[in-house]
Amino acid sequence: MSQPSRSTSLRLTVAFGLALALALAACAAPPRAAPTPAQPSAEEAKPAEATAPTPGQPKPGGTLRVGTNQDAVGFDPHLTNATASYRILENIYSSLLRFKPNLEIEGDLAERYRAIDATTWEFKLRKGVKFHSGKPLTSADVKYSLERIKDPEVKSPRSSQLAPIVAIETPDEYTVIIKTEKPFAPLLAVLADRTMAIVNKDFIEANGGKLDNVADGTGPFKLKEWVPNTRTVLEKNPDYFIPGQPLLDQVIYQPIPDDTARSTAVRTGTVDFIEYAPPKDLELLRSDSNIVITGEGNNNVRFLAFNTTVKPFDNPKVRQAIAWAVDREAVLQAAVNGAGTPLYAGPFLPSFWPGLQAPVYKRDLEKAKQLLAEAGYPNGFTAKLKNTPTYSFLGNAGIAVQEQLKEIGINLEIESLEWSVFLKDYLGKNFEAVVSGYSGFADPHTPLDGTYVTGRQNNFMSYSNPKFDELVAQGAQETDQAKRAQIYREAQRILLEDSPMVFLYAANEYEAMQSYVKGYVHYLNGSHVSFRQVWLDK
Known part of the structure; x- marks a missing residue:
């Protein structure tokens, strides 16, 4: 299918709106009508509660075997x-806040939280929380963790998300005060992101400042073993702060990059659960009475990105020509059997509140050829495209784009790379063009700021436009969602004009599991945090 169902689009619209309303709200309790953060509220946020698993009699114990698309990379x-x-990692660590399945925000390590004024937030921590090593969690750990992300020497790709924070105070062991220079509407959504994990300072220092293959979190599971490209084993944290969770004794992740092999593994019972259930196999999986499928809508973006510092991709007209030449429907079909939505405008679905409604780039080969001629390439050119077959939805998209661009004289020579090698080159900006993507965002500020603002760690295209940067900063300070949407739409139009990347599609995402796997919930941001409430009915 080329479009998600009407109910999916509605769920995405409602979920994203709710998530952002929470980030804008002065009170963190789930709102019906969201107030603005400029006015503090006397009501405090409710603590996180254990989500009720599937009706029945949940029973503890057992091992969940998970077939993943790829092994962990750090x-x-x-x-x-x-x-x-x-x-x-989201099942090993906890953050101050976390997302519910529909992307509403609730407390995680923060038992309650409130806005003191437009630029000051207070977070009250749960008492009695321990790291897996046994060390009690205190406000000093929260301060250390957020400051570590902000530290330029650490080079965290998330540092810009916390740049508006000017002070983190710890008046006592269980209180954290966060101050921003100006109102920062996305703050709660940023703090709820799984990358904002609270870590143990003593543990990091004991490991030479590195967490390459070790972990000490406060989450529902502990890291027991990692055998690269073979398995990652998590074991139950008996001291997890949510009573009765987790139910499983162990979770074993087994990388199975091949789509058909992954589908076969869950059908034959070699694994209990697979992520990225291949759209091409959904009909087969659904025909098996022992298999349950969940999922559909997911907030992700798949794109063709350019290194704007190298010829010919330093020329905006070349990039625009490619944007006009790509047949997004065909790319979607090749990549995920049509299970998703082609992106004819910006990086957001039209159903997402800041999304552009009208298509901007629909395939027009004559316009593409004209722009190439104006750019000085009337006969096209040859360039290199780095691609990875490890994720079929990226590798197949790259092949489809390669074939389409031949029609305007562009020959993309594909260099097919295993994921870890591909990722190293991509993050190191060692490419001319590349097919990749990002996912997991709840607030538009996260991708717009982190991926496209000048000098950001995740701006792998080396893209820069001062007007765009100004609009993104302005949008983060605006507390009215309608006005924010207008600002972000203007920013997206600049992005589309400059075209540092060609937005291809947003894919639906599915999970497949044995019918005895109970309690799993599909999250709109692709999270698997519901493993903490999963149980095995066998």
Whole structure:
């Protein structure tokens, strides 16, 4: 299918709106009508509660075997850029806040929280929380963690998200005060992100400042073992702060990059659960009475990105020509069997509140050829495209784009790389063009600021436009969502004009599991944090 169902689009619209309303609210309790953060509220946020699993009689014990698309690429929650790592680390660490499945925000390590004024937030921590090593959690750990992310020497790709914070105070062991220079509407959404993990300062220092293959969190599971490209084993944290969770004794992640092999593994019972259930296999999986499918809508973006410092991609007309030449529907079909939405405008679905409604780039080969001629390439050119087959939805998209661009004389020579090599080159800006993506955002500020603002750690295209930067900063300070949407739409139009990347599609995402796997909940940001409430009915 080329479009998500009407109910999916509605869920995405409502969920994203709710998540951002919470980030804008002065009180962190789930709102019906969201107040603005400029006015503090006397009512405090409710603490996180254990989400009720599937009706029945949940029973503790057992091991969940998870077939993943890829192995973890590093275990430092403040440094990794790999989704495969996030989905493990989010079950090892906790953050101040966290998202519910529909992206509403609730407390995690923060038992309650409130806005004191437009630029000051108070967070009251749970008492009795311990790191896996046994060390009690205090406000000093929160301060250390957030300041570590902000530290330029650490080089966290999330540092810009915390740049508006000017002070983190700890008046006592269980109180954290966060101050921003100006109103910062996305603050709660930023703090709820799984990359904002609270770490143990003593543990990091004992490991030479690195968390490459070790972990000490406060989450529902502990890191027991990591055998690269073979398995990652998590074991139950008996001291987890939510009573009765987790139910599982262990979670074992097994990388199975091949789509067909992953589907076969869950059908034959080699694993209990797979992520990225291949859209091409959904009909087959659904026909098996022992298999349950969940998922659909997901906030992700898949794109063709350019290194804007190298020829010919330093020329905006070349980038625009490619944007006009790409057939997004065909790319979507090749990448995920049509299970998603083509992105004809900015990096957001039209159903997301700041999304552009009208298409900007629909395929027009004559316009593409004209722009190439104006750029000085009337006969096209040859360039290199780095691609990875590890994620089929990226590798297949790259092949589709390669074929389409031949029609305007552009020959993209594909260099197919294994994921870890691909990621190293991508993060190191060692490419001319590349097909990649990002996901997991709840507030538009996160991708717009972190990926496109001049000099940001995740701005791998080396893109720069001062007007765009100004609008993103302005949007973060605006507390009225309608006005924010207008600002972000203007920023997206600049982005589309400059085209440092061509937005291809947003994919639906599915999980497949044995029918005895109970309690799993699909999150709109692709999170697997519901593993803490999963149980095995066997």
